[in-house]
Amino acid sequence: MNIREATEEDFDEIWPIFHEVVSAGDTYAYSQDTKKDQALNIWVKTPRKTFVVEESGNILGTYYIKTNQAGPGSHVCNCGYMVSSKARGKGLATAMCKHSQKIAKELGYKAMQFNFVASTNEGAIKLWDKLDFETVGMLPKAFNHPAKGYVDALVMYKWL
Amino acid sequence: MNIREATEEDFDEIWPIFHEVVSAGDTYAYSQDTKKDQALNIWVKTPRKTFVVEESGNILGTYYIKTNQAGPGSHVCNCGYMVSSKARGKGLATAMCKHSQKIAKELGYKAMQFNFVASTNEGAIKLWDKLDFETVGMLPKAFNHPAKGYVDALVMYKWL
Numbered sequence: 001m002n003i004r005e006a007t008e009e010d011f012d013e014i015w016p017i018f019h020e021v022v023s024a025g026d027t028y029a030y031s032q033d034t035k036k037d038q039a040l041n042i043w044v045k046t047p048r049k050t051f052v053v054e055e056s057g058n059i060l061g062t063y064y065i066k067t068n069q070a071g072p073g074s075h076v077c078n079c080g081y082m083v084s085s086k087a088r089g090k091g092l093a094t095a096m097c098k099h100s101q102k103i104a105k106e107l108g109y110k111a112m113q114f115n116f117v118a119s120t121n122e123g124a125i126k127l128w129d130k131l132d133f134e135t136v137g138m139l140p141k142a143f144n145h146p147a148k149g150y151v152d153a154l155v156m157y158k159w160l
Numbered sequence: 161m162n163i164r165e166a167t168e169e170d171f172d173e174i175w176p177i178f179h180e181v182v183s184a185g186d187t188y189a190y191s192q193d194t195k196k197d198q199a200l201n202i203w204v205k206t207p208r209k210t211f212v213v214e215e216s217g218n219i220l221g222t223y224y225i226k227t228n229q230a231g232p233g234s235h236v237c238n239c240g241y242m243v244s245s246k247a248r249g250k251g252l253a254t255a256m257c258k259h260s261q262k263i264a265k266e267l268g269y270k271a272m273q274f275n276f277v278a279s280t281n282e283g284a285i286k287l288w289d290k291l292d293f294e295t296v297g298m299l300p301k302a303f304n305h306p307a308k309g310y311v312d313a314l315v316m317y318k319w320l
Contacts, residue, residue, distance in 0.1 A: 022231075029229035069189035069276055071182075072304045073313070110310075111302065115275075116229055137297020137315045142271065144232045150270075153233070155297045155315060 001092070003099045006050040006062065011040050013059040014052065017084045018043055025146040027124070028080065029116050032146075048077075049103065053092050060087035063096045065103055068113050077109040093124070097131050101160055111159045118143040119152040133158045161252070163259045166210040166222065171200050173219040174212065177244045178203055185306040187284070188240065189276045192306075208237075209263065213252050220247035223256045225263055228273050237269040253284070257291055264320055271319045278303040279312040293318045 006014065018039045025032040030042060044050045047064035054060070061083040068078035079100045083092045104112055114133065117124060120143075125135075137155030145151045166174065178199045185192040190202060204210045207224035214220070221243040228238035239260045243252045264272055274293065277284060280303075285295075297315030305311045 025232055029231050029233040031231040031234075034231075069302075071189050071191040071194075072185055072278070072306075073189040073276055073302060074191075075304055075310075076299075076302050111300075113299065113302070116233055118232070134300075136299055139236075139273065139296055139315070139317055140271075140294075140319060142229075142233060142236050142273070142317075144235055146232075150235075155299070157299055157302075159300060 001095060002054045003051055003096065004054065006044060006052045008040070008044060010052055010059060011036075011044055014043065014050075014062050015039060017059070017062060017082050020085060021082045027118055027121050029143075043080075048107065051096070051099065051103075053083075053096060055087070060084045061092040061096055063100055065100055065107070067109075068115070075108075075110040076113050077104045077107070077111070078113055078115060079104075093127055094131070097127070101131075101158075105160050109160065111157060114154075114156040116143070117154040117156055118145060119154055120145055120148055125154065125156075128156050131158070161255060162214045163211055163256065164214065166204060166212045168200070168204060170212055170219060171196075171204055174203065174210075174222050175199060177219070177222060177242050180245060181242045187278055187281050189303075203240075208267065211256070211259065211263075213243075213256060215247070220244045221252040221256055223260055225260055225267070227269075228275070235268075235270040236273050237264045237267070237271070238273055238275060239264075253287055254291070257287070261291075261318075261320055269320065271317060274314075274316040276303070277314040277316055278305060279314055280305055280308055285314065285316075288316050291318070 047066040050064045052059045063081040133156040136157040139153040141150035142153040207226040210224045223241040293316040296317040299313040301310035302313040
């Protein structure tokens with residue numbers, strides 16, 4: 001498993017992962033019908049940096065890191081992680097989250113915040129818990145789950 | 161006191177209020193040296209709608225409303241309010257917040273969220289409390305206050 005910074009040229013391989021995750025509508029606060037050019041903007045152009053996880057030359061996962069709030073909030077970063085369904089359960093999310101914390105510190109961030117974790121996304125919550133993220137907020141019925149309707153969303157946070 | 165939707169032409173009068181509030185660095189997550197064209201983008205162009213409060217033809221306060229998260233989060237809006245130092249203590253923030261809740265419902269939003277309220281901003285917190293916003297999150301040391309250093313930031317929320 002190799003984690004390296006992404007280039008725009010990687011996006012053809014990132015896109016199927018993004019599309020698979022986002023069209024399901026149960027984890028990310030992006031429109032389920034987000035188009036490829038919008039996704040490129042969201043995932044690669046807007047963030048401060050984007051990374052990919054490769055195995056045997058195939059991209060199996062990806063994450064971005066960006067500043068969560070400007071000005072007085074700019075010491076806190078935000079990350080988003082996606083893993084291809086072909087590669088789940090192999091520790092890619094854990095590896096990316098650890099990698100992102102190292103990168104965050106290198107970039108001078110002091111904390112990392114996840115703004116909007118669907119309370120139904122138990123796998124992610126368990127993982128962030130294990131990596132010492134604290135649930136610091138609970139947004140009542142803030143996530144409109146495609147099957148379960150309005151469910152709570154968590155804010156998770158870690159001082160690095 | 162009259163609250164009406166803002167036009168880009170109003171920005172010459174909005175800008176001194178924005179600049180005064182943001183350059184103080186103790187309430188909003190914008191860079192203290194935000195320039196006028198950036199402020200126009202942040203406050204008028206990017207949000208869904210922007211309003212101003214007028215008295216005797218002078219703009220004394222302003223607020224924006226926007227969607228807080230896309231896709232599964234798009235039923236929750238976010239607002240920001242600013243009052244000129246010349247007009248504080250006259251109930252403008254209360255009037256704008258009540259107005260924004262009415263507008264939010266007209267636009268189809270089901271909830272309103274303030275993402276990043278400095279815990280030192282006691283006036284605002286007391287006001288949102290009174291207007292039935294609930295503190296649903298506490299972000300440890302997420303706000304870098306110009307005088308007090310890293311202080312907590314609150315997430316406040318109201319189902320409309």
